[in-house]
Amino acid sequence: MPRPITLFTGQWADQPLEHWAPKVAEWGYDGIELPCWGGHFDVKRALEDDQYCSQRKELLSRFGLKCWAISAHLVGQAILDPIDERHKAILPPYVWGDGDPAGVNRRAAEELKNTARAAAKLGVPVVNGFTGSPIWHMLYAFPPTPTAMIDAGFQKFADVFNPILDVFKQEGVRFGLEVHPTEIAFDTYSAVRAIDAVDGRPEFGFNFDPSHLLWQQIDPVAYLREPKIRERIYHVHVKDAATTLDGRTGLLSSHLDFGDPRRGWDFRSPGRGQVDFAAITRELNLIGYEGPLSVEWEDPGMDREYGAAEAVQFIKRTMMFPAAGRAFDSAFAEGQSKA
DSSP states (O other): OOOOEEEEOGGGTTSOHHHHHHHHHHHTOSEEEEESSTTSSOHHHHHHOTTHHHHHHHHHHTTTOBOSEEEEHHHHHHHHSOOOGGGGGGSOHHHHTTOOHHHHHHHHHHHHHHHHHHHHHHTOSEEEEOOOOSSGGGSSOOSOOOHHHHHHHHHHHHHHHHHHHHHHHHHTOEEEEOOOTTSSOOSHHHHHHHHHHTTTOTTEEEEEOHHHHHTTTOOHHHHHHSHHHHTTEEEEEEOEEEEOOOSSOOTTGGGOOTTOTTSSEEEEOTTSSSOOHHHHHHHHHHHTOOSOEEEOOOOTTSOHHHHHHHHHHHHHHHTOOOOOSSOTTHHHHHHHHHO
8 A cells, every 4th residue: 555645734723623634635735734723633632531432533523534644743742841931832632731930840740641542542653743952942052062962861761751651651652752952852863872872762663754864964865764763663754954155044944934934945835945855755665654745834925725735746746656666687597587
């Protein structure tokens, strides 16, 4: 079976799932990666109402759609981050509570455990998300950052996430961290270190998103070839990006909003940026990845419905070729043997 093509509706949660499901089907998608916000998938209701998960699946199936993964990006961000007022806007009120940072961190961790339980009830094998990071603000090592402080950050990640991953193990669900700036793992080497921090346990892996690697000048294919990473690609986001460095712009983006032409990089609709998705497909074929190709559509310069409809056609043209079943030159020897 070809890899299913799904649409991640995290950026579409301003409208209910009932609004988008028929459109997603009409555009040609096989399913939806459900975000745990905006009413698209409600973790609390999933655990409290035994009919809720079946109702979500019935809604999708009405339009010929399925779900292979859910997203806990927003609550995940609050697990390890130093909490500030920005987090309030992305968290459910019961996770934010009184806003006390330690309490927010603790409740966010519990919510991710509950998300694993909800995913199991829904029957999906992967929860994608973020971790946040206690050391992201130390990225540019000034004031000089002792190695011990970075070590402590990865140890905190292990201390907090191992109990979360215990629940994932119990529920038979895997966590796919989207390697991304502001997370404990944001590039190849930090991803490997995160694997090592949790002793390589199989519940912890990655939601591969090449867009966040490209603008950091990391080759997404080289990332996929890293031995410890390639064996734990649990989900794939199809998202594009482009750098627009002109001698004045920079990769740190100058505190400019997405879509500002003065930025040094920005997201693009799939096929409209600089990610080589055909090369990525070849590597996914070598890995043996058979999961969804999930469009995380973000392009500040394009209408989203136009972009979503275009993206699924781009994937079908560019990323759906199967792996080779035989050597391309095997016919030479076979032909000689029959002569």
